[in-house]
Amino acid sequence: MTFLSGFNKIARGLIFAGIGLGLGIGLAAIVTIVIGNPVREMDEEAAITIGYVLALVGWLLGVGGWEAWGKEWLGGEPQNTAPHNWKRFLSFSMDHKVIGVQYLVTFMLLFLLAGLFAVLVRIELLTPEGSTVFGPDGYNTTMGLHGIIMIAVAVATIMGGFGNFVLPIMIGARDVAFPRINALSYWIVPPVAILLVLSPIFGGWDAGWTAYPPLSVINANGQLLFLLAFITFGLSSILGGLNFIVTTVKMRAPGMTWGRLPITAWAIFAAALISLTATQVVAFGLLAVVLDRVAGLAFFDASRGGGALLYEHVFWFYSHPAVYVMILPALGIELEIISHFSRKPVFAYKWVVGSFMLIAGLSMIVWAHHLFTSGMADYLHLPFMVVTELISIPTGAVFLSALGTMWMGRLWLRTPMLFALGVVFNFLIGGITGIFLADVATDVQLQDTYFVVAHFHYTMMGGEIFVIFAALYYWFPKVTGRMYSETLGRIHFAGMFLLYNFTFLAMFWVGMKGMNRRVTEYPDAFQMGNIVVSIAAFLLAAAFLPFVYNFVKSWIFGPKAADNPWQARTLEWQTTSPPPEENFERQPVIVGDPYGYGEQDNVHVRFQPAGASHEADEAPGIGEVGENRGEQ
């Protein structure tokens, strides 16, 4: 009973969702009866849409929104009902660390699920005929699910997971600015996963994760579930972005000036700016597709005054910046780890910060490089090519910083550092191959081939997902209070790094030779290349087994971790592992730079004596020797 009681709120959420769904379907039925059924399948789609919206509201209230908000609306006091044992991870907890763990666990499970989808896709592609595993519709749905779930993983693990767990502690805050909204932004996510997993039952969707109309307007109901899921996930991203921006601006500890902000915090801040603004644009685009389907509007129907190209612009206006929502925090964490494990300050810190902000800005005006072959006006090719290639300058600054930080350092090659170094190699290939896609002449050939697939896997997986693993190993002792097995970590790194490169280098080759993406069948000439890619991909999937075993076992049975096993200087390592409820026993006061390695007198943080007021007095000047330099 006590075990099951942990699921009380989730059960209530499901019941409320069921009630909401019923109400919504009823409402849709009434509407359809009143105004008739003027467009294709409107009754079904309206029932799904309205039913889902009310089910989502029911779910959020049931799972804990009622105590957090509902009671307040009726004149009561909002309550924090989160329990203190393991059950807090199943609750509407407002503790940013609990929410961070909720994000991390949820999205690691989704990562493994979407990885299995990739394996299915690669089995299908072993033969050129198609329909080895499933028919073309099943293939398209599986491929699309792999794509969209991995996109969600890439955004939410780094922002929702690490952003939540690490950012407030790193800047010396007790929590994020809006804890209730933070809990909301996580609990919006399970319905997204449920919609996506259910979508095959509703006929799946064959338009890929990009969901271009008119196809996405006329295909099976599964597409509607995809669209609703994407919009819902976007809402979560917008709320998360808002929270991180306000937290970084308003909640920094005394003395944490912008110039002392850890590079990770800067990177998350830059990404949050994109997340808050650009996501709203794609939400509109997807909503317009929903309205075309459900209400028979014609945003994208050329025969009724709409335009198919409109969607591509709106979609990429968000979805290109979105890759920087993924990669900017990743590059920040990469430099963070390289600094601590090289025992040297982040090289050219200010230039990197400037580059992050410049990338965030430039990312908003490059979207149409996805449209070089779309038939958009010819004169647009040149400006979009130029701004896209300009991004390589601020991106290059990240490499300068990584190499400059390592140079002459004392490199401690533990698992997090190995992953971070792997990222320098992978992301270099990702960046360089991006040039070939930014160049109009070469893009005309390479667009929509496996070259593109390999390129974005080099940036998103080789760059960002590798950083996610670096970060998982790096912060594992802080999050769980236990230590993972270093040997298994290294095996995981070696296997993943080698097999990953094998898989996707071969994919470049297949793409250059003329194989297009998103296909079940292909000319026989490409079979050998596809077999190589597939076998490498199967082995790559197996390379994650040591990781799963290591993390599950270490979380339960691992040896207790020290507070600062990496001898790192940033704030999260100066508190206990795991940190107490409000992060610090005593109020931290920032007195110096977080990266002052090799500088005798440079202290990052001092803690006020117990009982002192939270409001810091005059922050002591830099150079004063503090008594508290972490563990060592």
Place this chain on the structure above:
Amino acid sequence: MNQHVKWHLLFVLAIWAVLTLVGYLIVMLIDPFPVAASEEAVVVDEAFTLLTLMSVPVFTFVVSVLLYSAFRFRIRSAAPSGDGPSIRYVAPVVIGWFVITSALTGVMIVHPGITGLNEIRHMAEEPVDMVIELEGRRFFWNVHYTQQGVTSFTELVLPIDAHVHFRITSHDVLHSFWIPAFRVKIDAVPGSWTTINATPNEFGTFEEDANFRVQCAELCGAGHASMAIPVRVVSQQEFDEWIGEQTTVGLAR
């Protein structure tokens, strides 16, 4: 400059030189391209080659510093016993880096970037020998030879050295017209016409090389992968004969 640093730099330069040499050898030995059978393909492949040549030293430089640092500066003890030197900023290195990366970016924007774009535009402006309209439908291509009044659903036959102007549209959803051997690709958009030009300059058939095909390159649903028809480049005489064998019908809409 400290003597150690000098040696470190020399070693890195040596590794860089060796890796770059190896890189160029690999680039020379392999042929990454599918068959090139049009004048447009030359522009694309030249741009690709040029970008590759520019990328090799950049790639090998970063890899050299990375590998050298990872091996030479690693510690062997269980935990670090002290910090590295506090090097936060070295003005000549940082400024030099930005100058060089900006210069490289500027070069590739101008050439092959803008020059390649202009070359393609220039080729498109040359007098056209033939206009062919293609309409994408789920899941086939409707090829219409406008001057000859001939329609084909099964293959695209082109006379060699003819400058062909393709007009592309779609009946239903987005498709994309792509002939890998010609390096030309343009989307088929319902409700509008997109255009692209190609000048085939090599004989070839789909049976000899799969890159002689019109492949739909924009996901259009279940039949997307099989939405392809063979391309055949023939002599003018063979082309005329083939046209003669076709029934003359209008583009079915």
